[in-house]
Amino acid sequence: MAYTALYRVWRPQTFGDIVGQAHVTRALRNAVREGRLSHAYLFNGPRGTGKTSAAKIMAKAVNCQQPVEGEPCNRCKSCEAISSGLVTDVLEIDAASNRGVEEIRDIRERVKFAPSDVSYKVYIIDEVHMLTTEAFNALLKTLEEPPPHVLFILATTEPHKLPATIISRCQRFDFHRIPLGEIVGRLRQICEAQQVEAEDQALQLVAKVAEGGMRDALSLLDQAISFGGGAVKAADILQITGAVSQTYFSTLAKFIIEGNVTAVMEQFDQIMVQGKDPEQFLHDFLYYYRDMLLLKTAPRLQEIVERTLIDEEFAQVAERYELPVLYPVIESLNQSLSQLKWSTYARVLTELTLVKLCQIAGSGASGTQAEAAPARATSAEDLVRLEQRIRSLEEKLARGVQQNVTGARPQEEGRPPARRQAASAAGRPMVQIGKLREIARQVDVALTQRVRGMWGQILAELKKVKIQHHAWLVSGQPAAASSEVMVVTFKSSIHCEKTMEPELKGIVERIIREVCGTPLQLLSVMEEQWQEAEAASAGKQDTGKQEDPFIAEALKLVGEELLEVKD
Template structure:
């Protein structure tokens, strides 16, 4: 006997074999037991969830002379003829290819004739939403005045495309996506019946990949069996479906969590080069984020991210899924998704920092209130606090002493490129640091950067890691190794005047004083430099 695909070989032949649709099978069985069958039914729901299978089981059950508790016996001639498709009283029509008025008129002509052997003539019209408007109108007439021996079962995956006049003349049953656990149990039954060895993780992965469709899960299992031969493994299931193993997906999401845009792009294109499907990857990411929200275990790269941010990332993925349906180049959409997810995490980081700062401010105010109200009982020895300046005049002087126009002009021209490179590499903290910054002076070996905020200047002068990070970026753009020195913009006028004064004071003679004036004019705008004689 020739090989039969698993989804055909294990197609349910009775209501008790149907997986995951008990709310429908029980209702239909009760109707058969009580003799209260309707003349028309509408079965709607996702693909592969049992619509046409239940339609054929129902056709057998209403016509089986030996049915028991609403179940067909599958042994009588009528049941066997319906099962193998040879019955003249059960007519299956594919509306996708027979969607015209003539086909429906042909049904209207023949429906009035009594069944040959069975009690009822059953018409199963699959993908009924594909009928034309004229065909629906022709069908409507039959549904309005059906003969007592005819039953219509309309099956569709898109009920919203069916006219309300048709729906109102049917009993509607909405099929649901089958639960993963139910699919796994059925796959285990099929595998054991076929003497197929398996890893339970592989069956669970197949069940998830099928997205609620029993037929799809059996088709995937069939493919994996054909590929693996001896045992169905998780690796084989992942490979056949074009999916991604958890470990690889977790590594990818770790790059997202660390805001490493470039590395995430490289990893994504590695997936594509390995033949992974971008649409499948989107689905895998949604499942990953869902599991992260549910379990919050440390093995998930984003386990410490708030649920609100994770929900936003899921929305980003869902929007991309919709856009990818109408796109030619789906790969680009996933690249955009990577950037959007990282931006969502960046916003969260900034908000968290602001919250921490506000919290610290509140704590400081509380302490100040306690001190003012005399809560601090022991008098502490007074200590004069000298706040460290956010800049070093000595280091600034080292830059200015050897500053020249050529180097500062080159740096000013390349500064937007440096900031853009920081953005491209996903260095969020450095990007925030450079916000509103600009080069002020430069020499062969040193650069003076003006910062909008004192704290940014202080950080660049004291945090060696941040300073080295910026110095490497500057070197990669201008091709020259330099040391970075920071100064707050609101202190720059004062610092500049201090430098000019130091030049004046270091000169003892008038000639030298003139030279210092020329030096100051060379470094700064001559229109704002004025050296006055002390005797004036």
């Protein structure tokens, strides 16, 4: 005979066999015993927690010829026929593959007829959330007023996808994740019945990986029995699932708190050679520190025992970690897990994370308050020195501004101080007015119009590269373009300064070259500065023919920045 999987062999046959769902089985058993049956039930909860098994047991219980305290006897003709799947009046439907309105209409036609073999027709619709909207509408009236000989049991893992009108017509039972201790007890019972030797730690690992699902636990146990040749060992479970042992994590955590990067990297390389997945490694390591945090903050919390084996080694490692160190360690691991989904180099990112953890834990670890005191004193001294440096810089900055305003620098004695002070007070970037005037005189009108027409495309390409860069440039307006320079004006000095940083400026210039086909340098200026340059350039062009030759010669010698003409 063909081999039958454990989760099928050990499928619950009575309400008492269902593990971890006493709040559901008690209500269903009492309803059967007292004859208070509803016409429709909704079983929802995580996968592998007993929803479909409970539905089949319910179908047997309501049709059992000799029920015992609401439980099916599993010996009468009805129970045996239903268990064998030979009763046509008990129908299990997979809504994932029968989700259309035609299938539901077929059910509506069948429910009119009385059952032929048993007392109740029972329709078990699994994964009911997969039905279409039209199918739900077709089912609605039947659920509201079904014939007295029909029982509907709907099962789903996603009840939020069901229409409220469907849920309101059913008695709803929420199946919970099965506690780790109950899964381990059930696995031990099965191993004894199967005459399989199993280590306690191995069963703990199986239950942990199952994450509250009995079916997943039985499937993994079945695989472990085959792998171990009839024995279940912790090392085999670790090899099958790709997980890392708790002893390894304890050793790694010791090296991290000591700041020993070399030992940490050697330990990590060992598991990489074994073919472990970096993402799974970070996930398990995060839970290791999470359990350590709960052990230190809530030592009596039962949930800790369900995640990590609280042995002497784990407790000793936990004593070396202070809470202010655990918080950034857990946050760093969580951030790395988020980044790992978008990273091509998973191992490099994991190694970087471990080095950061060594720095975080190594710098934050302190055994006694006496050791911590010098660190605090040093921090206070550093703070005082930093305040003194800031005060000194403020004084120098104030003296420099005063010199600029009063014209103390000899080369700027001829400049009007009022305009320089106003520009500095506004906090806007200073661009040489002479350079702007020169660009204003060389504006290429046709090129300017072409750049303005392609400005939206330039911004769109920049957004593809990095959305933050797009946010800085989008408030600018292309004012003019010459053969070498494109001028973009801003009303905000912050955006103007940011767009002239080398990284962003280089990316924009590359995109301009690709979109416009012309290599142009980006020049970000304040809007009023460009308006002044345009006005000055226009005025100079109008009076250029009457320009004094002495002024022209002076311009060649010193430039416009240091020249002021008075009538």
